[in-house]
Amino acid sequence: MSGPSLGIFRQSTDDEIDWTITNLESPTADTGPSEDHTGNGGFYVFLDVPFRFPFVYTFEGYRAVLESVDFYSSPGCTLSFWYHMYELVAGYPHMGMLDVEVYYSIFGWHPVFHRQLNQGNRWHSAIIDLSPFKGTIRLRFVGRKGIFQGSKCEIALDDITLSSECGQQEPCVKDMPIFGSTTADGIRVLLRNGSLQAGAAGSTNVIGTKSLPSSTWFHVALQYNIQKQMQSVFINGQLDASLTLYSNQSSTKQSDNFLLGQHMECTLKDTWIDEVRVWAAAVNVTETYNKILQSDQSPYLHAYWRFNEPSGRLLKDEVDGNNATLPDSGTIRFASSLDIGD
Numbered sequence: 001m002s003g004p005s006l007g008i009f010r011q012s013t014d015d016e017i018d019w020t021i022t023n024l025e026s027p028t029a030d031t032g033p034s035e036d037h038t039g040n041g042g043f044y045v046f047l048d049v050p051f052r053f054p055f056v057y058t059f060e061g062y063r064a065v066l067e068s069v070d071f072y073s074s075p076g077c078t079l080s081f082w083y084h085m086y087e088l089v090a091g092y093p094h095m096g097m098l099d100v101e102v103y104y105s106i107f108g109w110h111p112v113f114h115r116q117l118n119q120g121n122r123w124h125s126a127i128i129d130l131s132p133f134k135g136t137i138r139l140r141f142v143g144r145k146g147i148f149q150g151s152k153c154e155i156a157l158d159d160i161t162l163s164s165e166c167g168q169q170e171p172c173v174k175d176m177p178i179f180g181s182t183t184a185d186g187i188r189v190l191l192r193n194g195s196l197q198a199g200a201a202g203s204t205n206v207i208g209t210k211s212l213p214s215s216t217w218f219h220v221a222l223q224y225n226i227q228k229q230m231q232s233v234f235i236n237g238q239l240d241a242s243l244t245l246y247s248n249q250s251s252t253k254q255s256d257n258f259l260l261g262q263h264m265e266c267t268l269k270d271t272w273i274d275e276v277r278v279w280a281a282a283v284n285v286t287e288t289y290n291k292i293l294q295s296d297q298s299p300y301l302h303a304y305w306r307f308n309e310p311s312g313r314l315l316k317d318e319v320d321g322n323n324a325t326l327p328d329s330g331t332i333r334f335a336s337s338l339d340i341g342d
Contacts (some may be wrong), residue, residue, distance in 0.1 A: 083115065085155050109140070200222070206222075
């Protein structure tokens with residue numbers, strides 16, 4: 001590492017201790033690296049827990065986690081890094097564990113690298129192919145201290161690098177987000193190549209089967225049913241496609257993580273949105289659609305943006321007051337012939 005920065009990584013709050021950045025010799029005598037892997041006085045990070053009595057088992061505790069921001073993995077995307085795992089007395093199971101995991105919407109956190117026990121008093125290189133995880137992913141390095149907190153052993157990392165094929169955003173030209181989130185695993189409903197795709201709470205997208213022609217209004221809906229572990233997309237009240245959820249996940253509406261006309265870096269272009277509703281239950285979409293056409297609001301309605309303001313940036317929520325603000329540019333209001341529920 002060339003300087004005291006973690007780059008795209010951050011110290012996670014879901015652990016017990018932090019990684020330490022240094023360009024000096026490891027503070028614990030007779031263990032750990034004496035310098036970074038280049039030998040040129042660069043920076044690296046290490047995991048060290050001071051001596052503490054009585055000795056206690058720490059395989060399940062005293063974790064240090066470095067977690068990356070979300071980035072896009074395309075073919076050829078690889079992760080490379082250097083690691084150092086050394087204990088003074090070889091053969092004793094004092095050394096802890098080092099794991100690298102990838103967060104992928106289908107699997108959640110998925111292990112891609114594991115080392116434990118003494119690896120010798122030298123730096124080792126590792127290269128991991130990330131291209132099988134197509135789409136937006138996240139990385140984390142998890143270091144765990146060994147059996148005894150006072151043991152003479154240490155774990156260190158250096159020069160964590162992603163290839164040029166990593167980090168490229170998925171081409172937004174393919175996507176027309178109806179609504180979405182600031183993170184890849186948040187709620188999202190979008191049109192891709194003319195078909196619906198939608199998902200929530202880290203689930204993989206359910207992909208619609210119908211192609212929607214341009215210059216036509218459609219009512220689209222995502223139903224996320226935790227009890228049935230199923231998510232489905234609907235067009236004009238009719239089921240288009242369903243997908244079984246991999247785990248019993250939940251999704252909560254958050255005002256700072258719910259975007260109309262945007263998902264992550266992709267924003268809506270040449271597409272119109274009107275009459276957006278959010279329910280706090282997996283309501284029957286077909287029945288609800290028919291009630292909307294008859295101006296009868298169904299129960300469990302949690303938010304309703306009608307887009308009826310004639311001008312200005314305010315977008316009023318007519319249920320709970322979760323008002324939104326339109327961006328300064330790129331948004332045009334126009335008088336729509338569509339006025340559902342009026």
